[in-house]
Amino acid sequence: MHHEEARLLHAAPASAGPAALPLTAADHVTALYRAHGMDLVRVAAVMLGSRASGEDAVHDAFCAVFRRWDRLADSGKALAYVRAAVLNQCRSELRRQARLERRADRHHRPLDAQSPEQAAILGEEHRDVLAALRRLPDRQREALILRYFLDMPDSEIAVAMGISHGTVKSTVSRATTALGKLLKEHS
Amino acid sequence: MNTADERLRAAARDALGIFPSDGELPPLSLPNGTHSRSSHVGAASGVRARLLGTIRARAWLTPVAAGAAVAIVIAGVVVARQATGGAAASGSGNRSTNSQSAAQNRERAQLDALVVKAFVPATGPQYDAGSRLLYLIQVRELQATAKCMAAAGYHISDQAAPFNLSTYADNSQMPDLQRIASTHEFVPPGGIKVPSYSRAEQHAYNTCAAQARVPFKGLMSVGRPLMSQWWKVIFRIQASGPVRARIPALNTCAARYGFPNDPYGNASGPIKAFPDFMSWVAGFMDGAGSRGASNATLRHLARHWTSVFVTCARPIVGAWERLQIAAQPGFLAQHASQLRKLDKLAWQLLGHHSSH
Numbered sequence: 001m002h003h004e005e006a007r008l009l010h011a012a013p014a015s016a017g018p019a020a021l022p023l024t025a026a027d028h029v030t031a032l033y034r035a036h037g038m039d040l041v042r043v044a045a046v047m048l049g050s051r052a053s054g055e056d057a058v059h060d061a062f063c064a065v066f067r068r069w070d071r072l073a074d075s076g077k078a079l080a081y082v083r084a085a086v087l088n089q090c091r092s093e094l095r096r097q098a099r100l101e102r103r104a105d106r107h108h109r110p111l112d113a114q115s116p117e118q119a120a121i122l123g124e125e126h127r128d129v130l131a132a133l134r135r136l137p138d139r140q141r142e143a144l145i146l147r148y149f150l151d152m153p154d155s156e157i158a159v160a161m162g163i164s165h166g167t168v169k170s171t172v173s174r175a176t177t178a179l180g181k182l183l184k185e186h187s
Numbered sequence: 188m189n190t191a192d193e194r195l196r197a198a199a200r201d202a203l204g205i206f207p208s209d210g211e212l213p214p215l216s217l218p219n220g221t222h223s224r225s226s227h228v229g230a231a232s233g234v235r236a237r238l239l240g241t242i243r244a245r246a247w248l249t250p251v252a253a254g255a256a257v258a259i260v261i262a263g264v265v266v267a268r269q270a271t272g273g274a275a276a277s278g279s280g281n282r283s284t285n286s287q288s289a290a291q292n293r294e295r296a297q298l299d300a301l302v303v304k305a306f307v308p309a310t311g312p313q314y315d316a317g318s319r320l321l322y323l324i325q326v327r328e329l330q331a332t333a334k335c336m337a338a339a340g341y342h343i344s345d346q347a348a349p350f351n352l353s354t355y356a357d358n359s360q361m362p363d364l365q366r367i368a369s370t371h372e373f374v375p376p377g378g379i380k381v382p383s384y385s386r387a388e389q390h391a392y393n394t395c396a397a398q399a400r401v402p403f404k405g406l407m408s409v410g411r412p413l414m415s416q417w418w419k420v421i422f423r424i425q426a427s428g429p430v431r432a433r434i435p436a437l438n439t440c441a442a443r444y445g446f447p448n449d450p451y452g453n454a455s456g457p458i459k460a461f462p463d464f465m466s467w468v469a470g471f472m473d474g475a476g477s478r479g480a481s482n483a484t485l486r487h488l489a490r491h492w493t494s495v496f497v498t499c500a501r502p503i504v505g506a507w508e509r510l511q512i513a514a515q516p517g518f519l520a521q522h523a524s525q526l527r528k529l530d531k532l533a534w535q536l537l538g539h540h541s542s543h
Contacts, residue, residue, distance in 0.1 A: 024355055026217055029215075029217060030215060030217075033212065033215045034212070037212045037215070038206055038207065038212055039206075041206055041212070042202050042203070042205075042206035045202075045206065046202060051206075055212075055213055059213070059215065059216075062215055062217075063216075063217060066217045068469070126194070126197060126198035126201045126202075129194050129195060129197075129198040130198065144195060148195040148196060148198070148199040149198075149199045149202055151199075176191050176192055176195075177191075179191040179195070180190065180191035183191060183194060
């Protein structure tokens with residue numbers, strides 16, 4: 001059935017897509033990018049601490065989805081797939097940054113805590129929130145960012161993170177408590 | 188002191204101001220569909236040549252027979268449709284010369300055949316060939332959009348990129364095994380650049396593009412329901428007993444090449460439908476691509492996996508194509524009036540006489 005739906009999506013009315021034509025993978029991915037790209041850049045930028053890194057992660061995620069369009073069992077779930085791909089890109093980038101930081105530590109050259117670019121992610125009064133978020137474990141940080149910065153319901157967070165609905169609730173709860181403690185310490 | 192929840196909400200609002208949902212995005216530069224040889228399908232030839240071209244490959248006797256049968260069916264439909272339209276044309280008192288009218292008839296016959304392949308394709312090669320009609324529509328839309336943008340003070344090129352099958356091919360439901368076997372490509376390569384516009388320019392673009400689509404709405408409003416009905420026939424055929432009976436052989440064939448081993452971990456179960464098989468094969472290409480394998484490695488992988496794909500897919504694709512080819516004439520006859528409408532609209536919109 002989902003193949004039929006995908007096919008009918010190809011034959012969607014003109015008002016639903018950018019062209020009065022069967023939509024191609026590029027059309028789908030481009031439409032998704034235009035509709036949700038900036039929301040995802042916001043999330044990735046908060047997660048990575050840099051707008052440029054966020055844009056790169058989102059760009060790479062959309063390219064990955066485009067390459068694997070044939071593998072999508074249900075093209076209607078492409079947005080969920082893109083979100084998961086953005087999270088994966090962010091995790092990879094954070095692991096890469098962590099490796100760099102460990103290497104920098106070994107050579108006694110700590111990286112800048114906050115570059116000018118990082119400072120532009122949020123206004124002055126909220127940077128401590130960003131700093132505290134970055135100190136949370138990966139999964140807790142992701143859950144909070146998806147809930148608060150992308151305004152996603154728990155069911156969609158569960159899909160994006162590949163965890164159960166119940167785990168989202170408990171993770172968000174633990175993350176909020178941990179963030180509160182970190183913010184208190186900071187103040 | 189604000190709670191963590193309140194502070195997070197405030198930070199999120201702040202971030203929304205810095206990254207508004209409708210803010211400007213950097214251009215999205217999509218990668219090539221796959222990564223090897225070019226040049227094969229970029230120069231897609233005419234409708235008849237595309238069908239006759241299959242005769243060269245002896246290994247493809249079944250598709251050749253299928254293609255030939257389809258050529259006859261389509262030719263029959265075109266003649267029948269023209270006979271009806273021709274009576275009206277002679278009544279209109281058209282005094283064009285014989286050679287002009289012969290050339291026009293040829294062009295019209297080609298366009299009519301393209302209409303069938305675009306909206307009622309029975310085989311992979313037909314599906315691929317029919318994509319050209321959709322490309323022609325996009326070219327006309329682009330030209331109209333560029334003209335409208337110029338009037339609004341923005342310049343965009345009215346020159347469409349050459350026809351690139353990679354944006355149309357459907358290897359899961361209508362694979363063109365002949366093309367895949369000869370090119371060793373799942374889709375021909377071709378990068379797609381998506382431009383990024385300022386907000387004002389984007390608004391103008393959206394308005395212009397919407398206007399450019401208007402002339403084609405009639406064509407699509409007739410073609411789309413027809414296509415939907417035909418695809419229901421396709422889905423029924425591809426899920427039918429004779430086709431499903433080929434699934435065990437597909438599993439056996441895939442197992443010879445390592446199934447269920449998968450670059451993403453073992454597949455969770457047997458292949459239940461053809462798209463599962465396509466996904467499994469594509470995973471080897473995508474997995475390597477996302478790991479940044481060299482072009483040489485990707486070419487090697489493409490050569491191997493396209494061969495696996497074609498070898499294992501041939502029996503099941505052959506089975507459904509035979510049934511689809513058998514079902515096509517009845518469907519075309521049943522929907523003759525819609526097809527005549529489509530022919531007429533396509534000719535009005537895309538015939539050379541309509542170029543500006």
